[in-house]
Amino acid sequence: MVYEVMVDGKPHRLELEKAASRWECRLDGKPVNIDAVITRHNVLSLLVDGRAYEIKREQTATDLHIWVGTTCFAVELRDPRSLRSRNLAAEDEKGPRKIFAPMPGRIVRLLVVENSDVEAGQGIVVVEAMKMQNEIKSPKKGIVKKISATPGTAVNPGDVLAIVE
Amino acid sequence: MFKKILIANRGEIAVRIIAACREMDIATVAVYSDVDRAALYVRKSDEAYSIGPAPAAESYLRMDKILDVAKRAGAEAIHPGYGFLSENAKFAQGCADAGVKFIGPTPHSMEMMGSKTRARQEMEKAGVPVVPGTSRGLVSPEEGEEVAARIGYPVMLKAAAGGGGKGMRLVHSREELRSALESARSEAQRSFGDSEVYIEKAIVNPRHIEMQVLADEHGNTVWLGERECSIQRRHQKVLEEAPSPVVDRDMRRRMGEVAVKVAQAADYTNAGTVEFLVDQQKNFYFLEMNTRLQVEHPVTELTTGLDLVHLQIRIAAGEKLPFAQSDVEIRGHAIECRIYAEDPDNNYFPSPGKITLLLEPSGPGIRRDSGMYEGWSVPVDYDPLLAKLIGYGTDREQAIMRLQRALGEYFVAGIETNISLFERILGDADFREGRLDTGYLERLLAKGNAAITWDALERDAKALEPIAAIAAGMFAVLDPASPGSKNGDTGGPAATPSNWKRKGRSEALR
Numbered sequence A: 001m002v003y004e005v006m007v008d009g010k011p012h013r014l015e016l017e018k019a020a021s022r023w024e025c026r027l028d029g030k031p032v033n034i035d036a037v038i039t040r041h042n043v044l045s046l047l048v049d050g051r052a053y054e055i056k057r058e059q060t061a062t063d064l065h066i067w068v069g070t071t072c073f074a075v076e077l078r079d080p081r082s083l084r085s086r087n088l089a090a091e092d093e094k095g096p097r098k099i100f101a102p103m104p105g106r107i108v109r110l111l112v113v114e115n116s117d118v119e120a121g122q123g124i125v126v127v128e129a130m131k132m133q134n135e136i137k138s139p140k141k142g143i144v145k146k147i148s149a150t151p152g153t154a155v156n157p158g159d160v161l162a163i164v165e
Numbered sequence B: 001m002f003k004k005i006l007i008a009n010r011g012e013i014a015v016r017i018i019a020a021c022r023e024m025d026i027a028t029v030a031v032y033s034d035v036d037r038a039a040l041y042v043r044k045s046d047e048a049y050s051i052g053p054a055p056a057a058e059s060y061l062r063m064d065k066i067l068d069v070a071k072r073a074g075a076e077a078i079h080p081g082y083g084f085l086s087e088n089a090k091f092a093q094g095c096a097d098a099g100v101k102f103i104g105p106t107p108h109s110m111e112m113m114g115s116k117t118r119a120r121q122e123m124e125k126a127g128v129p130v131v132p133g134t135s136r137g138l139v140s141p142e143e144g145e146e147v148a149a150r151i152g153y154p155v156m157l158k159a160a161a162g163g164g165g166k167g168m169r170l171v172h173s174r175e176e177l178r179s180a181l182e183s184a185r186s187e188a189q190r191s192f193g194d195s196e197v198y199i200e201k202a203i204v205n206p207r208h209i210e211m212q213v214l215a216d217e218h219g220n221t222v223w224l225g226e227r228e229c230s231i232q233r234r235h236q237k238v239l240e241e242a243p244s245p246v247v248d249r250d251m252r253r254r255m256g257e258v259a260v261k262v263a264q265a266a267d268y269t270n271a272g273t274v275e276f277l278v279d280q281q282k283n284f285y286f287l288e289m290n291t292r293l294q295v296e297h298p299v300t301e302l303t304t305g306l307d308l309v310h311l312q313i314r315i316a317a318g319e320k321l322p323f324a325q326s327d328v329e330i331r332g333h334a335i336e337c338r339i340y341a342e343d344p345d346n347n348y349f350p351s352p353g354k355i356t357l358l359l360e361p362s363g364p365g366i367r368r369d370s371g372m373y374e375g376w377s378v379p380v381d382y383d384p385l386l387a388k389l390i391g392y393g394t395d396r397e398q399a400i401m402r403l404q405r406a407l408g409e410y411f412v413a414g415i416e417t418n419i420s421l422f423e424r425i426l427g428d429a430d431f432r433e434g435r436l437d438t439g440y441l442e443r444l445l446a447k448g449n450a451a452i453t454w455d456a457l458e459r460d461a462k463a464l465e466p467i468a469a470i471a472a473g474m475f476a477v478l479d480p481a482s483p484g485s486k487n488g489d490t491g492g493p494a495a496t497p498s499n500w501k502r503k504g505r506s507e508a509l510r
Helices: B011-023 B040-044 B063-073 B089-097 B107-114 B116-126 B141-151 B174-192 B249-265 B297-304 B308-316 B396-409 B419-427 B429-433 B440-450 B455-478 B505-509
Strands: A002-007 A010-019 A022-027 A030-040 A043-048 A051-059 A064-068 A071-078 A097-100 A105-110 A123-129 A132-137 A142-147 A160-164 B004-007 B027-032 B047-050 B077-079 B155-163 B166-171 B197-201 B207-215 B221-233 B236-242 B270-278 B284-290 B333-340 B357-359 B366-370 B385-393 B411-413
Touching (some): A010 B455, A051 B455, A064 B455, A071 B455, A123 A142, A123 A160, B004 B063, B011 B027, B011 B040, B027 B040, B027 B063, B089 B107, B107 B116, B107 B284, B116 B155, B116 B197, B116 B249, B116 B284, B141 B155, B141 B174, B166 B174, B207 B284, B207 B308, B221 B440, B236 B297, B249 B284, B297 B333, B297 B366, B297 B385, B385 B396, B419 B429, B419 B440
Parallel strands (some): B027 B047
Antiparallel strands (some): A002 A010, A022 A030, A043 A051, A051 A064, B155 B197, B221 B236, B236 B333, B357 B411
């Protein structure tokens, strides 16, 4: 098995091969002495040259996180033979920015109207969740192009609340 | 002794009360809203009944439904926990009228203390020191401006019915007062159904220290030592400890005696907490009395060796306090971390959702009071408190070390939690030295955004990067039944976790 593993955006080449009762591992061409046991779903006990690590895997809505002890890494696993583009463009800071609901909740009120000028950090909409009212702020200075949030309605994480350009 | 108790609450405190009941061989009745059917406390109870839809006003605050369940199930007593109906005198009266024992003080004591303005009036009468301000609600913004001008800014606006920072505003100047009063009133109305707001001089950078009291129904009242609760955010306590690093034996005795005086002035029975503001000269002022079991009661349990819920139940059943003041000994040190479903990367915004993986610490000197389990979805409708992790040791230093160890073992995936915040607090020099006040946490958080260098953290992360790469591959071959295949289809490269998220135990131990 050969993987290209992106760890926090840095590429590594990982070769894994089952040899009798153990795994042979080469990372970036160098052999590494490892032993790995899945202790339960999403929890891995990994020994690397005798050093023990408890590793947790967490799949979030968008990313795969690998926790080494209490340190978290964003990881992508790729098969290098795949033709999938590796250079997906990052979001353009200069263009319109969507403001997403960061969590489930209810829209309490709007703090601006469409086409108003806003500063970076200015509140756009108030969302209530778990008894706390929270202002969702504009990520940039610009003009509120669109408000899609309606007071009184429920929102889910990832829902677009407004667009600032 | 009671044979069956109804718990009019949810979450970790319901689990904790059920545990006490089971220990005392008392059957338990849980009540739940639609979104709490799968909650841990429902699983742990002997009987459980639905009391309505998710909003608390339609379920956990519905006295009629709860009393109806109590009657149907044959519960002889109701434990209200904290929050919800716990400090509602009408509910206590309703219980009495229905012939069900309310585990807490009498409606009369609750009324006196439930209104902060009335409590202030009574305490002034009893000669207990209070913070300068009004002892009745403000009738107009003009009156507020006038009083503030007299006692001097900054001032604090507080809901008379308040608690937990709701309906509370710090006002620095006359210009801010009107709008602050308006929003405090509307929040008070929303949270407590009572818009009365009064004004107090704001003591700058006070400590918030409270004294646990316990009173039986035969006239015996004792104090059980203080809890330091200065570490707060938005007036919500985050970390509490007992004893306080600044309270010595003599001050403890003086605070305890004032607390007992407060309780006696209110004819108080059962468990209660007298909160004090302590200024930089260690003068203490009566702030309010909480007529319920506190969230942070475990630190007192660990340092006194007493079980407050057992004692609450025994007192409610008419027993005398089984010990005297002179028997109370404070031993060791305990610190509680409130584990909230909050996102440290997003200004501690609540983070409900499904818990996909849960690894929980235990072991020497660790107590964990939890309401969550793996696979459970944290509902959006209530407080984000998930669990409390309490470290106990011979001294403060050891309690901190044990907590740091346990926090490193605590892992909650699927939702965000504030666990990393505690690693930060426990490693902070000011915390270590006990230099605390109610502004401590805001300062620490502000410092984090500006002055902290992350070099060492980056170095640690770099050393572990190859381990993460190997682990990702091993998961893929050994534990493939995961949604990891979603990767690469998300339209962009995975975002690097922020320094907060990856903040490691290594930093806390430094």
